[in-house]
Amino acid sequence: MKQRWECLDGNEAAARVAYQLSEVISIYPITPASPMAEHADDWAAAGRPNLWGKVPDVVEMQSEGGAAGAMHGALQKGALATSFTASQGLLLMIPNMFKIAGELTPAVIHVAARTIATHALSIFGDHSDVMHARSAGWAMLAAGSVQEAHDFALVAHAATLRSRVPFLHFFDGFRTSHEINKIAVLGPDDIRALVRDEDVLAFRRRGLTSEAPVVRGTAQNPDVFFQAREASNPFYLAVPGIVRETMAALGQRTGRHYGLADYHGAPDAERVIVVMGSAAGAVEETVDTLVAAGERVGLLRIRLFQPFPADDIIAALPPTVRAIGVLDRTKEPGAVGEPLYLAMVAALAEAMDGETPPFAGAPRIIGGRYGLSSKEMTPAMIKPIFEELGAAHPKRHFTVGIYDDVTHLSLPIDSEFTTARPKGEVQALFIGLGSDGTVGANKASVKIIGEGTDQFVQGYFEYDSKKSGSVTVSHLRFGPEPIRSTYLIDQADFVACHQFGLLAKVNVLAHAKHGATFLLNSPYGLDQVWDRLPGDVQRSLVDKEIDFWIIDAFAVANEVGMGNRINTVMQPCFFHLSGVLPADEAIARIKESVEKTYARRGEAVVARNFAAIDRSLERLVHVPLGIAGAASVVSSPTEADPREFVRRVTAALIAGQGDQLPVSALPVDGTFPTGTTKYEKRAIAQQIPVWDAEICIDCGKCAIVCPHATIRMKVFPEAAVAEAPAGFKSKEFHSHDLPNHRLTIQVAPDDCTGCGVCVDVCPAKSKTEVRHKAINMEPVEDHRDIERPHWDFFQSIPQLDRSLLAHDTVKGSQVLEPLFEFSGACAGCGETPYIRLVSQLFGDRMIVANATGCSSIYGANLPTTPWTVNAQGRGPAWANSLFEDNAEFGLGMRLALDAQADHARQLLTRLAPVVGEDLVRDLLEASQATEGAIELQRARVARLREKLVAVDGDLRSEAQHLLTLAGDLVEQGIWIIGGDGWAYDIGFGGLDHVLSSGRNVNILVLDTEVYSNTGGQASKATPRGAVAKFAAAGKATGKKDLGAIARAYGNVFVAQVSMGASDAQTTRALLEAAAWPGPSLVIAYSTCIAHGIDMTRSMSHQKDAVKSGYWPLYRFHPSEIEDGQPFKLDSGAPTIPVAQFMATETRFAVLQRTEPERAAQLAVLAQADADERWRYYEQLAGIHRSVPHVPAEGTGSLERIAPGAGDEEP
């Protein structure tokens, strides 16, 4: 039969089928399933019909719980419905899943299976999510490859309609969801052939209608519930048969034959591995190699997990089997075994207990765990499992892929073992930076090879944990046979390094095989390049006899106006050197691919790419190997850290050697030290800011906007620079309060991302050359060596006493030490300046509850953490619970803090006789309203601790308790931080409740107006007229006024801020929020890469948002004073139209270019939104309102902190 081949990833493969077979698709973003929902939304926006000619209704909900609820409702009405999810998202769907299954409702949820957060969040793949859903009553079908994700999506939709049992169709997150593979795609006729009309019509007839009303979802009592629950048994019993039939029909049409459980291997195998999901590919390869070597081994691949097809599974096993190893990709702590293992044990026991036992003697069965959070599963890990199965007493509950030196469960890894690669296959590795287009080019190459030749192809892409300057590794395999290797390439025929600088950071040739080809993007020509290579790279080249080629891709890209996008320069070189296609044909196909991508967006980009392609091969140079020099000795940056953990574990993580760490090296409970980003020294900036002290006006603006805290301002006594290194710059600090002090603005040259925001906001210009500011971007190579010692010296200068300057000015706040630094956020991030400012103002006495999202990722994604401590060891304590519960999480912290402080005060009173009445009185009554007062209280607590240690006798126990609680006698703030996805959508219910609680928490909403972390999906904060994912046709409704909802409570301090528009107002608002003894909500306008703006001008966009009236600045300070005016409008009347602000951002401009009429209509409404809001806010500003309220219990004094702040306190 004729097949149509396409290169797709697993997400698209599944989504294509799901879309065609659905009428209602309720969605919510979650990694790694989001692309399925994004495809559905894109297709619906483009008017693509489903199988019945109708465009499905694709609706974004406020959470996965909402998506499941909407899906449930649609199904009840008789509409075909689906959804896509993963991980915690699936967990939120479970209550509805029980209902949907209990009502025998056909439905499919497609899951890109992902780790559930436990001691840590992980976006990567394993089966912990789907295994958690197995009691909900859904059939569970596991796909192990991109082709299977496509085929089984159809099987699931067809079988659910036929069986009435809902299906959870899952495949491995990232490994399958993001792998691009060449697959045979199903046509509408294939789909129609499997999805029977009669099943669809029967389903629709069961839908609720007032023409034939029924009641569903009753409450039942002990008399009947149990029987009713058993009534559905026949439907579950029928499922395996139905799936078998559906798979058979699929096989008949497509030639792709699947069983519920398929055996592969020696017909007389004695040892068999049972596995589900993508790992089966690697096991299959291992089995083939071992069988070829004469070993009696096999693989049993489970496809239908529930209802567990025990008969099929037992029947599929060769009768010769003596030992079975069952592999689970999940962990259930405390369980007797993991789910697949337990199911196999039960199935085998029941079979052996039957009338005709299938085996002469019961095979031994052991279970093991592998691949949690996408840990690699390679033949080198699989072969030892077969060996273990042959042992006299094999290890039960083993693990593979790690070294467990604690409970000693792990099997060894046989690193010498490799499987034979298919003849004619080529494995290629590409190491690049995210920004250079390497991955995009490789995705294009996959399609060129896969769709343009007879070759099979696979592409898999690794990204690091940073959002700026991230390193990417592309793994491409192509060859004449279908590719089943579900693991990374470790014996590459071809290696390309797209960035010369990475040679020093990444062992790029580690996975090059002997005689491989190496292509390097080198700024150095033939005469220089060898000598510029690090010694270990030279050594690898020589030892492995590598064929070495270079090209100066940046030079070519610059010549044709492509900037740093070197993808189309490198791509022809790969094709040429790998020989996959003749040069001319390769060039023609690359051009065709470029044209396909860009032609409909204009000609200029196409022309530039073509020029790059045409020039590439002529600039490719072969380099003869030279003599290898000595390997470079790199000292670990963590060497000086006093913490052993940092020197040992963090150092290994930074070096990319986390896989080698044994179990004993890791914390048992996910607790990690803070303050480790400073060791990364990523040196990713091409340009860094350089300070000109002569021009500087001490304003502090450069420091307050810096997203990575890499521009610092310090004020110090003159003597502090007496021994400064030569060239260290400082200037007189102009302040009446602090005479004889100097000031320095210093860049951290290896931590700066080069975003340029500091230079953009610098207001001080040279009088003789206006383009020269007090701070200027300069090429890093000219300044790094100068600035490094200056930064080191700068850090050695003691911080100014916090109480010496008022904090309610930009300058005053920027003298404070940032306790959030060098995060992995995007260059120019609009969120991090707010967080850094909060850490400066309150960091030494704050606890952070951080919602999942960008801020939790750049805030705590290993290898390092940006939250840090001051010289006294104090700093923010930070924790993340979930996406949806962050407000409640933070409230819990407040409740605990209050309870503990109360308890401490109580104990203090009781212990007064031994501690001293005066000290107790001071501890209980002293004000903590100023920095100085806080320091005094800390000193009292220290004295208290000294006394408590000595307490003995009857009061000893109470003294010991007070010792653990004494720290809470110093006031601490709870900061609840998260993005708009959390605050406006998934976490809104909790946020609202916490606002209503009256408790003293500070909530900072970093409002980027989209779900930034998952790639820019619309939230209820997304403005009208903006194009975002899930609002591909432009959001029609206006942004929710979250502040208005909070203000309605009356006793909530609410501020709307925009640092780029008014850094001073932002600072004041944060101080007032912290000082307010009840709940505070600060909504911070945060520019984001998802806005489609030049991030260098991040602050200018923030300013324009305010100037246009789009984002008014205000503070709502609840007032108890009669005739008080609580609402203070801090920004002036709009001076530019909203359209002018919108015109500069791609999120709005997209619609103007794709649907100009709709864009124009929405723009008119957007202006009306702004006008109306302004009119309303202006009126609010004149309203006199007193808000009676009682401070919540346990929130301490109404007075709060910070010199200069809170002068408007009631």
Added chain:
Amino acid sequence: MSTTADLTTAYLGLALRSPLVASASPITGEPGTARRLEEAGAGALVLPSLFEEEVLHEEIEFNRSLEAGTEQFAEALNYFPRVGAFAGAADRYLARLEQIRRRASIPVIASLNATSAGGWVAHATRIQDAGADALELNVYRVAADPSRSAADIEAADLELIAAVRAAVTIPLAVKLSPSYSALANFAGRVVAAGADGLVLFNRFYQPDLDLEALEVVNRVELSQAWELRLPMRWIAVLRPQLGSGVSIAATSGVQSGSDALKALMVGADVAMMTSALLRHGPDHINVVEDQMRAWMAEHEYDSVAQLRGSASQAAVADPSAFERGNYMQTLHSWSTPSDLESGTAS
């Protein structure tokens, strides 16, 4: 007083009901205001210029922003929904042109400023295909490159005019700057290269300095009536030189009926208006037409044809008045203000 004078004129071979043409500005480019201009009596509309630079800049920047941050972070491989085709600046221009053309009953003239030889031709062809009645080439450049001589610049301009001429069949006007060193010579060569008419002159907006921000800023200054003098002189000079087969449009400073009349009398076929329309709105065309009619009635002119060119250099009593003599006479006619003469000025 008769108000029935015949205002029809011909421009670029197009028959116009009135010599008052709304020249390139934001209001000619919007369908709503374009319609009001037509209703107010405009003889033709010249759309704002399509700038090739803007087309390219937008395309490059738009693609850049759509690709920014892509394929860098596993959770967010991109930040926008799939954007397939989008309307670039040129597409939007052509769509507007088509829309205005469909609604208008008067000629619609497109305007183009390109930077590359290929760009001039490609965009001119598309503009023709979109239905423009004529095309005005806005040959705007600042001759700031010290390595290029006046001859180089003239040669390049003539080359592009010839290339566009070869590519399109619709009438072609060339809008010139007054800064060519030998304008009379160059004007003839422009016509020889294929121009059907000249638009005199392009009025450049000069950059300004913002003293607070210390930044160079662009400021749009609307023209004043006195600015008509420069085109008047050159139209008067060129009209007899070029002959009646070449169309000439006067632009810059036409504010009132008398301005329009002067332009026509020195030899223009049409008087183009921009600043006055921006200042007073589209209906100002009507006012100017009334003023023209009133003057023509009072002075018993029957038609625009009658007065057109009646005061060109060839037709006036003292032709030298349009050349150097005019300059000298102007200086001689200047009398020093008395306060300066007495030295009392501070």
